[in-house]
Amino acid sequence: MPDVVLRGIYKSFGDTEVLRDINLHVPHGYLVTLLGPSGCGKTTTLMSIGGFEQPDRGTIRCGDRTLYDAATRQNVRPERRGIGTVFQSYALWPHLTVAKNIAFPLKIQRVRRDAVRARVGELLDLVELPGIGDRYPHELSGGQRQRVALARALAPRPELLLLDEPFSNLDARLRDRARLWLRDIQQDLGITTVFVTHDQDEAFAMSDEIHVMDQGQILQSGTPQEIYRRPRSRFVAAFVGQCNLLPGVVASSPSGATNVVDVNGLAGPLEANTAERQPGVPVVVAIRPEHIHISPFDALRNGDAATFSATVERTTFVGDHYRYELRAGDVSLIAQSPTQITDTKVTVSVASADVAIITDQPAPESTPPVDAVV
């Protein structure tokens, strides 16, 4: 069964380069997410797979079929690719009923009438909308439209499903449910899926793998956990959740067993996996606010965590947690915790596993050390 493979995709609109050397591997049965801000090229990538955009360079393969190859000028037309697509607007045809919308791909393929009827019923059951086949799209709610769009995309049993921000037209409450529901269907059918979103929560909740994109490039690929815990660039760290970004240099620990980083302005070194970097190399470390543990002053050092004292400069209650603005030495930090701490002087500790080293260097000088918290 097919894996989808994109190799060296480049695309420009006029003078603007919107895709730069996109390489993507979607294993069979996986749900892979392209995550990034608007204009990062994620939809262009998706539409290139669907055949609605034509890259300038590169190849797109699905299993042993070449869908696009710039070198040999091969380009399978969208209608021949056999890919199911759910568009951001859902693109339900307003002049056709729900049943006719879903039946359309089957009719195009000249499927027998009774078989079409059976398949439409089956799909309406699958998307949990039995009995609405005679309604028109304008008579449906947003959530129903999204399900019909999915049913239509799945009707001809495509090998690959493309989802272009399918939740962006739903309200927040519906979105949470829809995303779990869609993930269940995808896993039940085992259909290979490429999903595009700018919403990190959606990406984390649904994906087997995430590719974070910015300015036409894939910055980092990995499981949701890897992306969150080990951001490799300032952009990924800041785009996916909040993050403290602290510049420093690699140093050697007294014991020599683990590598440590001296953060500029912080009293003690932070333990981190510096991955064979030589002492003296400048780096940036990224620490998530929830990974900074706050305890009353003079609490005991726990395990392998780096511990130092700090003052609380501001406490904000944000519903399910407290947000603390801390100052440790010359460094400002953002921390969050479900418990309230009223002391001004506190002890903070960071486990070495929660310290990520960011590789894109150098840090812009205009950026204050902690300012990357977004």
Add this chain to the structure above:
Amino acid sequence: MADSPAALELAHLSSRQRRQLLPASAYQTMVWAVVVVLVVGPIAPLIYTSLRSKPYYLPGSVWTFEPYRTLFADHLFWEAVKNTLIFAVLTTAGSVIVGTAFAVLTVRTDLPGRRWLPWLLVSPIVIPPLALVVGWMSIYGPSGYLTQVASNLGLPVWNLSSLVGMAVLGTVVTVPISFLTCRAALHGADPALERAGLASGASPLRVMSRVTVPLLRPAMLNAAMLVFAVSLEILGIPLFVGAPGRITFYSTYLYNGWINGTVPDPPFVSAGAVLLLVVVSSLLLLRTLALGSEERFVVGAAGATESDRPLELGRWRWIAASATLGFVALTSFVPLIGLAVMSGVKVLTTLKPPWELGTSANWSAVLHDPILHRSVINSLTIAAFGAVLTVALVATATIIAHRSQFRARRSIPALLMYPRAVPGIVLGIGIFWSYLMLGNTGRPLRITIWGEMLALCIRNLTLVYVVVYPSLVRISPSLGQAAAAAGATWWQTTWRIIVPILRPALLIAGALMFIAVLGDYDPVVFLQKPGTELMGVTMLHAWQKGLTGPVAALAVAQVAFVAAVVAITAVVYRRVSRA
């Protein structure tokens, strides 16, 4: 699920894949080629004949500029140019002033009836142009009914057959252009600008004159260029109204040169047509460059700002409403009444009450006179066929232009807009020569009504584009992409997704095309032959013979046909757009 009948059916799919005779691009190329031939085709013979010493069919013809020299040496030509320019300037000024005033009143103020008055104000668009002209002659012409009344009462009497008189009629005919252009601009403007004026203490009238109208300047310039271009080519007004005063316009100069020339089909008429074409085309090209080509379609946009709090007219409210209604009554309604009365009397005069002069002779002439009768049948036939064929061709070309990957698609909008830049009489001369140069192939076009149909359809095909294009761009491209993702080819997507969604627009386009072909006449004044009479040209000929009664009857018939089409369209539109 995998063993369902649908799955088994799908398993056989690859062997039953769709069959295509030719790739979509082949059909697209054919449609494009037809459009190119129709739009550009008639221009080349026109230029050719304007540079030859003798008509195409005579031997011994050589390349020469003589036709242009003949033209420039003729003092009547310069007289016509002068008259045309005076008429065009007066008409443009009148049209822009009146059109802007009505646009501001109906969009930005609390004018009573501002929701339905616009429909009356644009009614001259659907009134057949000759019907309006004949109606005006019956009421305001030198021997018109109200002219006689004024004269009997010893009031000062106007002269419709003067340059100023014709410019008044020209203003009435072109007011919808200015009105719609300014309305579109007003709908697009931010009402907060006016509120800011009110907030700074200005009275509503002051805000109107200091904020609203100055903001309309680009739209007024736009309208002025359009109206000026249209005024240069108007044929009906000088032909019907200008004749008593012997005032010749550019178009009538060409017409008379052709009809009354000492040699048949003189080359200098082609030369004059080429010059008019160059002037009008450059004017409209200039306008397009100045305004951006797509802006004109804003006319179709819904009025998003009508719910905004309008400027209050205060005590001027009812005066303005009466003036607007009075304008519509005097310019459209009364002339149509005059037309109806004229078709039912021996002669329209104040000396005797109309009921003592009643006659059915005019109507029985329409029914029994072979030429008049045939002209009605012919006109209805080509209007119906022309509307259907033009909508099919132009809608397809529009979809190719905006919803396909066809290589030359970007040339299509310009091709479809171009016929509007070709004056009707110029197109008529070009088509006359085109059919002639086609030799035996062109013979069926020369001797049947289908040649005339082609000319009228080419002249008016822009209408279809202007109606279909805005509806098409409102259809999200993802609807077409979804069809492609479902496996539909370009034709399947067009036929099963795009065209059904476009149905309301196609209906409107078809109705407008029918009305236009029925009422238009300038491209066919040189094409009509015994047996191929059409209503417009027949009215022209009958009028010139002094048969005003039958002309009025034909004009009333035209109005009735248009009214019927509008009514049917309204009913069908409701049904079509409900789906």
